[in-house]
Amino acid sequence: MDKNITVLETKNISKSFGKVKALKDVNFSLYRGEIHGLLGENGAGKSTLMKVLYGLYSADQGDIFINDNKVNISSPLDSIKLGIGMIHQSSTLVPEFTALENVILGIEGKKLSLDLSGERIKVKKLANEFGLDFPLDVKVKNLSAGIKQKVEIIRALYRGAKILILDEPTTSLVENEFDQLLKSIKALVAEGVTVVFITHKIREVLQACDRASVLKDGEMMGTVSTTNTTKEELVEFMFQNKDIDVTDSALPVIELPEVKLSKEPVCSVKNISVKAQDKDGVNLQDISFDIYKGEIFGIAGISGNGQKEIAEAIINPRRINQGDIFINGESIAKLKTIEVFEKGLFYTPEDRKKEAILPSGTITENMLLGHHREKRFQHNGILNWNKITKEAQQSIREFQVKTPDEKTPIGDLSGGNIQRVVIGRALINELNLLITHNPTSGLDMGSVEFVFNKLVELKENNCGVLYINEDLDELMLISDRIGVVHAGKLVAIFTREQYDKYKIGSLMIGG
Amino acid sequence: MVDNTKKIQNDTQMTRFWQSAKPYLLAVIISFSVSGILIGILGYNVPRAFQALLLKSFSSQRGFIQTLQKFIPLTLATYAFAIPFRIKFFNIGGWGQMLFGGSMVAIVGIALASFNLPAIIMIPILLLVAMAAGAFLSLIAGALKTYYNINPIISTIMLNFVAYYFVNFVATTNPWKASLGHPMTLKIPESGRLPELLPGLHMGILIVLLIIFIIHFMTNKMVLGYEINATGINQHAAKVYGINMERTLMLTFLMGGAMAGLGGGIEVMGVHHRLIEGFALTSGAQYGIFGILTALICKGNPLGVPVSALFISALLVGADAMQRTAQVPVEIVFVTQALVVLLIVVFRSTGNK
Numbered sequence: 001m002d003k004n005i006t007v008l009e010t011k012n013i014s015k016s017f018g019k020v021k022a023l024k025d026v027n028f029s030l031y032r033g034e035i036h037g038l039l040g041e042n043g044a045g046k047s048t049l050m051k052v053l054y055g056l057y058s059a060d061q062g063d064i065f066i067n068d069n070k071v072n073i074s075s076p077l078d079s080i081k082l083g084i085g086m087i088h089q090s091s092t093l094v095p096e097f098t099a100l101e102n103v104i105l106g107i108e109g110k111k112l113s114l115d116l117s118g119e120r121i122k123v124k125k126l127a128n129e130f131g132l133d134f135p136l137d138v139k140v141k142n143l144s145a146g147i148k149q150k151v152e153i154i155r156a157l158y159r160g161a162k163i164l165i166l167d168e169p170t171t172s173l174v175e176n177e178f179d180q181l182l183k184s185i186k187a188l189v190a191e192g193v194t195v196v197f198i199t200h201k202i203r204e205v206l207q208a209c210d211r212a213s214v215l216k217d218g219e220m221m222g223t224v225s226t227t228n229t230t231k232e233e234l235v236e237f238m239f240q241n242k243d244i245d246v247t248d249s250a251l252p253v254i255e256l257p258e259v260k261l262s263k264e265p266v267c268s269v270k271n272i273s274v275k276a277q278d279k280d281g282v283n284l285q286d287i288s289f290d291i292y293k294g295e296i297f298g299i300a301g302i303s304g305n306g307q308k309e310i311a312e313a314i315i316n317p318r319r320i321n322q323g324d325i326f327i328n329g330e331s332i333a334k335l336k337t338i339e340v341f342e343k344g345l346f347y348t349p350e351d352r353k354k355e356a357i358l359p360s361g362t363i364t365e366n367m368l369l370g371h372h373r374e375k376r377f378q379h380n381g382i383l384n385w386n387k388i389t390k391e392a393q394q395s396i397r398e399f400q401v402k403t404p405d406e407k408t409p410i411g412d413l414s415g416g417n418i419q420r421v422v423i424g425r426a427l428i429n430e431l432n433l434l435i436t437h438n439p440t441s442g443l444d445m446g447s448v449e450f451v452f453n454k455l456v457e458l459k460e461n462n463c464g465v466l467y468i469n470e471d472l473d474e475l476m477l478i479s480d481r482i483g484v485v486h487a488g489k490l491v492a493i494f495t496r497e498q499y500d501k502y503k504i505g506s507l508m509i510g511g
Numbered sequence: 512m513v514d515n516t517k518k519i520q521n522d523t524q525m526t527r528f529w530q531s532a533k534p535y536l537l538a539v540i541i542s543f544s545v546s547g548i549l550i551g552i553l554g555y556n557v558p559r560a561f562q563a564l565l566l567k568s569f570s571s572q573r574g575f576i577q578t579l580q581k582f583i584p585l586t587l588a589t590y591a592f593a594i595p596f597r598i599k600f601f602n603i604g605g606w607g608q609m610l611f612g613g614s615m616v617a618i619v620g621i622a623l624a625s626f627n628l629p630a631i632i633m634i635p636i637l638l639l640v641a642m643a644a645g646a647f648l649s650l651i652a653g654a655l656k657t658y659y660n661i662n663p664i665i666s667t668i669m670l671n672f673v674a675y676y677f678v679n680f681v682a683t684t685n686p687w688k689a690s691l692g693h694p695m696t697l698k699i700p701e702s703g704r705l706p707e708l709l710p711g712l713h714m715g716i717l718i719v720l721l722i723i724f725i726i727h728f729m730t731n732k733m734v735l736g737y738e739i740n741a742t743g744i745n746q747h748a749a750k751v752y753g754i755n756m757e758r759t760l761m762l763t764f765l766m767g768g769a770m771a772g773l774g775g776g777i778e779v780m781g782v783h784h785r786l787i788e789g790f791a792l793t794s795g796a797q798y799g800i801f802g803i804l805t806a807l808i809c810k811g812n813p814l815g816v817p818v819s820a821l822f823i824s825a826l827l828v829g830a831d832a833m834q835r836t837a838q839v840p841v842e843i844v845f846v847t848q849a850l851v852v853l854l855i856v857v858f859r860s861t862g863n864k
Contacts, residue, residue, distance in 0.1 A: 315751070337753030347751065355751045358744040365740070370752035372737050381734045 005032040006068070007194050008053070008084075008163055013062035015048055022048040023218045026062070030163065030196065033189045037209035037226070038198045039238060041250070041444050043415075045218040046198045047089075050165045054086045055079040085156025086165040090172075091148050093155075095141035099134055103155045127154055131187045144509060145302060146177035150184065157193070164188065165196045170204060172303060172470065174505030182208050201473070202234045203248035214238055239445065249473035252449035256478070259459055264329065265290035266464040267314070267345075267433045272323030274313045282306040282488040284313060286323070289483050289490060291433065291464040296455060298479030299468040302508050306488040307468045308350060311435045314466070315340050315347045327432060338373050344432035346370065348422050348439055350468070352415065356422045359411030363403060364392040366410045367425050374429075395424035400450070416447035423454060434458060437468040452478060472504060486510050534858030535808075542850035546843055553839075560837040564844065567832035568825035574832070576711045581824040582817075583715045583781075584609070584795025587774030588802025589809075589816045590726065591645070594767040595663070596811035597743040598759060604652060604667030605771040606799025607674035608645035610791055612772025613779040614674070614681050615644035617786035620699030620779075621687055633702040637780055638718070638773060645772015646765045648674060653764035657757045663764070675791050682788040694788035705781035713781035722770070723817050730813045739763060771799060804852050810859070823848065 008030040015023040023045050030036055040046045051057045053064065055073040064071050066082050073079045076086075093102045104119050120136060127133050132150045140148060149169060156164055166185075170178050185195050185208065197209055205212045206226055214221040214237040221237050231248050238250065245253040267290070274284040284306050291297045301307055317325050317333050317340065324333050327343045335343070347370075349355035357366050368388050371377055377388055392406040399420040403413055410418055419439060426434055436455075440448045455478060458465055469475050475482055476499050483493045484507045491507050494500075543561075551557045568578040591605035602608075619640045623633065652666040679694070681687050687696040705713040730736040741749040742759045750756055778794045779786055790796050805823050809815025830844035 312751075315753075336755075337751075341753060349748075349751055354745070355747045357748055358741055361741070361744050365737070368737065369741060369748065372734055372741075373753075378734050382732055383734055383737060385732070 006030065007032045007066065009065040009068075010049075010053070011063045011065070013049065013052060013059045013064070015052060015057060015059050021218050023052070023059070026215070026218070026220045028213055028220060029223075030194050031211075032194055033192050034210040035185060035189055035195045035197055035208055037205035037212035038196055038215065039200065039202065039205050039212050039234065040215035041200060041238065042442050043444050044215040046200075046215055047167055048218075049215065050086065050167060050196065050198060053079065054084060054165060080159050080161070083160055083162035084165065085153075085159060085161025085163070087149065087152045087156065087167065087169060089168045091140075091145075091152065093140045093148060093151060096139060098137050098139055099143065099147075099151045100136040102140055102151055103158050105155075107159065123154065123158060126157055130154075130157070130184060130191065132184050144177075145172040146180060146509075149173070149181065153184065153188075157188075162192070163194045163196070165198070167198045168200075169197065170199065170201070174302070174472070174508050175501045176505055177509070178204070201249045202231055202238070202246075205234065206231065206248075216240060246445070247473070247477065249471075249477075250445070251474055251477055252445060252452060254449075254452045254456060254478065256456065256480075257460055259294035259462075261295055261480075262293040262462070264292075265326075266293045266328060267291040267466070268326040268329075269310075269314070270324050270326070272313055272320050272325065274309055274320055276309065277319070280304070282309055284309050284488045287485075287488075287490045288323075289493065291466055293432075293462040293464055294459050295480045296459060296465040296467050296478055298475040298482040299466065299485060300472055300475050300482050300504055300508060301470070301485035303470050305485045305508075307437065307485060309488070310485070311347060311349070311437055311466070311468060314433075314435060315345065338370075341370055342374075344430065345435065346426040346429070346431055347435045348419075348426050348437065350437035350441075352418055352422060357410050357418060360409050363396065363401070363406045363408055363410050363413075363421055364389050366421060367392040367395060367406075367428070370425065371428065391428055395421070395428060399424040416443045419443060419447060420450065423451065427454070427458075430461075431458065431463045433464045433466065435466040435468070438470065440469075440471075440474065472501060472508075476501070484508055534855055537858050538851050538854035541854055542847050545850060546847040549846065550839055550843060555839045556837050560833050560839045563832040563836045564826070564829035566829075568828045573711075574828055576709060577828045577831075578821070578824045579712055579716055580782075581795065581798070581827050582820055583719050584774040584778055585798045585801060585805060585824055586719050586817055586820040587722070587770045587777070588795075588798045588800075589805040589820050590722070590802075590813075591649075591767045591771035591774070591799075592803045593806040593809070593811040593813065593816050594726075594739075594770070595649075595760075595763040596806060597739050597813075598746065598763055599743060600656070600760060600763065601664045602649060602652070602667050602764060602767045603664055603803065604649060604670050604674075605767070605774075605802045606791070606796070607667070607671035608648045608768045608771035609775035609778075609796050609799040610671075610674040610678050611648050612641040612645040612775030613790055613796060614678050614775075614786055615772075616641050616703075616776040616779045617681060617696045617699060618687060620703045621697050623703070624697075624700040627700075628702055630702040630706075633700065634705065634780070637699075637703050638776060641772045641776020641780075642769035643772070645770070645775065646768040649764040649768025649771070650761065653761045657760060678786060678790050679788055682786055682790075687786075689785070695783075696786045698785045699780065703780060704784050705777065713777075715777040715781045718773070718777060722773070726813050726816075735762065771802075774799075804848065807852050808855055 006029050010026060010028045013023055013026040026049055038046050052059045055075045055078050058074055064073060071082055100116060100120060100123060103123050108114060132154055134147050134150045169181060189195055199205060209226050211223055211225050213223040235246055247253055269287060269289050272284060272287050276283050282305060299307055313320055314325055316337050317335060320333060324331050332340055332343060377384055389406060396403060396406055401417050401420045410421060439451050455465055467479055481493055481495050484491050484504055486508060547557055550560050567574045569575060588605045588609060591608060592602050595602040616637050620637055648670050651670060652663045655661040655666045656663050682694045682696055689695050689697050705715055707713050738754045738759055742754055746756060775796055778796055782794050805819050808819040826844055826848060830841045833839045834841050
């Protein structure tokens with residue numbers, strides 16, 4: 001890192017979306033060749049700031065300087081010309097193309113025939129230089145998340161990027177892939193590339209970065225050097241609250257009560273195999289596990305290895321091709337979803353917007369979803385809206401949903417408030433088993449803490465929880481046991497004493 | 512403070528109302544202006560034409576009754592499209608379902624003639640036959656979608672042709688055909704005809720009002736309506752939370768087809784009292800296709816269906832009046848209608864920007 005040379009600087013950048021001020025007078029600067037962590041909670045404005053730099057958003061006011069020259073960035077094309085590259089949180093590669101084709105996509109020239117021999121040499125050289133080797137001729141869909149990230153980095157470098165923005169690059173990586181990534185980034189900065197590392201995990205910043213800037217509610221709280229700062233200082237910076245107790249992965253610290261597990265499982269999945277419903281789906285093969293009363297059973301795995309299919313097999317057991325599922329000893333294999341719910345199960349899916357809510361429906365209407373055939377809400381097919389409305393109002397109070405009233409369309413609420421409604425809906429009945437998939441993704445600290453507390457409450461009430469999550473830190477914090485899935489198989493189950501990030505991580509990627 | 516909050520709430524309600532009304536008002540104003548200019552360019556008397564077009568339906572009892580005559584089949588044809596449209600499926604077969612409903616009413620009516628049933632039994636039977644016939648046709652499309660994943664747009668269009676030629680078959684074939692004159696069937700018995708409430712206005716209007724009420728009730732108060740709404744808003748979430756997509760699809764097609772069939776049956780029972788060969792293009796049956804347009808105006812919203820059907824019926828009556836009094840061709844009104852629909856769709860989708 002060269003402290004004397006500022007390669008990029010922003011002055012008083014502000015950006016609003018409607019009434020929400022996402023960025024307020026943000027000043028931010030980058031030294032050449034540094035790894036600069038950008039730290040903040042979900043919704044603090046990290047991605048917004050970087051999208052302004054990359055030209056995806058235009059700032060309402062403020063200036064951007066690159067090498068002390070004021071620049072105007074109105075589209076990603078501008079920023080690419082200025083040497084800025086961005087690696088987005090989810091892959092932007094074309095799955096059906098090979099790695100090489102992806103790298104040259106968009107700058108392949110205007111010749112009629114596509115001759116890649118020249119490009120092949122150039123890409124190979126670049127990859128060697130930075131220690132970012134990957135197979136050039138394998139279709140991207142067959143590559144792991146870690147390799148895909150390398151392809152994206154090379155794609156940016158190939159376009160001449162001198163400043164690389166990595167938006168939450170560790171989301172889909174396991175522990176040893178993170179180590180790999182860190183090595184690559186170090187090689188990049190040694191060659192004079194500057195890296196911005198967006199994350200909400202304090203641990204990663206301390207491990208990877210030279211300096212770190214902290215954003216909170218769209219305001220820049222300041223920049224510190226990581227060599228002379230501690231976890232506690234960063235926590236205080238991030239949350240502006242000395243009393244808050246968070247882990248170094250920026251998760252709220254929770255007290256897990258000692259719950260004596262029952263001898264009989266509340267849910268017993270026995271050797272189920274399920275054929276995938278759509279072509280992106282995964283076939284489940286011979287999966288077995290038990291969940292006991294008062295237990296939080298975590299499922300770890302890279303996204304798309306069968307987690308969703310396991311959840312859906314339990315709530316829609318008619319899809320099972322082989323095997324059986326028992327709730328309190330009773331088979332549910334022949335039941336419809338609504339009948340499974342009647343056995344005291346409920347589900348909160350991973351994709352909130354797509355699978356959990358009716359966006360233009362009111363909170364009341366959303367509260368009813370999944371409960372719409374229950375006897376207390378309907379009689380002979382005629383709904384008792386009064387009762388449903390009361391239930392919705394009570395849920396809004398109990399779950400502290402910020403909304404003018406229960407008639408507000410749920411799509412108008414923030415992510416955290418939507419999730420409170422979704423969880424509130426799951427808990428309006430006494431449950432035997434809650435299946436919940438990534439319930440904390442995208443939530444601010446207060447909402448994450450709220451979700452955790454609710455899970456603990458369920459545990460105390462002897463409810464079992466199937467907790468599916470891609471974030472291993474979170475799983476290890478809250479689960480009593482963790483099952484690891486890979487390619488549709490449950491490859492191992494760990495008890496709390498056996499938790500090991502590297503071991504679980506390598507099983508997650510099929511090691 | 513409390514007053515203030517209330518005022519703000521009222522204000523937002525007003526803005527919300529204007530926000531939602533704006534595309535419709537704009538579309539109507541612009542398309543009427545365009546057709547006004549067209550009428551002027553073609554050399555007709557613009558004020559006179561507009562006077563006839565806009566005021567005819569509501570200025571005289573005769574005009575109003577004419578409007579209601581069109582309103583009856585048009586509303587039912589609109590529901591035929593609007594109900595499946597709630598869950599984003601297109602029933603283009605309202606026309607065919609109407610024709611089939613009318614045909615079956617003629618067949619069953621004639622078959623029952625010798626039993627001398629009283630009207631109080633005969634009319635409900637024929638109405639049920641009409642609904643069953645329409646539903647039968649639309650369920651074919653629904654089943655093809657459910658079991659073979661065939662797009663209902665295609666199957667319903669195809670079935671339109673089947674129904675169209677079925678009318679001609681019935682009207683020209685023994686034992687139904689009348690012995691003399693234009694190809695048509697015998698009359699259905701007196702007891703199967705819908706009595707007139709006013710000269711020119713048969714009892715069908717009461718049936719339609721009842722249907723409007725039932726559909727409104729179903730949509731807002733019943734589990735079934737809730738399931739249809741939920742599926743329409745987000746079919747993925749609906750599926751995850753236990754709403755059976757196939758069942759919902761079949762039921763919306765069943766209801767849509769039944770409404771169209773009823774429309775065709777009512778036209779036979781209330782207007783011609785028999786099936787005539789040109790049924791597809793006369794009486795209210797030609798509105799089978801019009802229903803799609805009418806439903807698009809109100810986005811398939813069940814409460815909006817009668818409103819937009821009344822609007823289009825009034826325009827149709829006005830168009831006839833305009834042709835008589837100002838000699839402006841009726842087709843101008845079709846241009847206006849097409850523009851209204853097009854502009855509403857455009858303004859609605861750009862309204863949020």
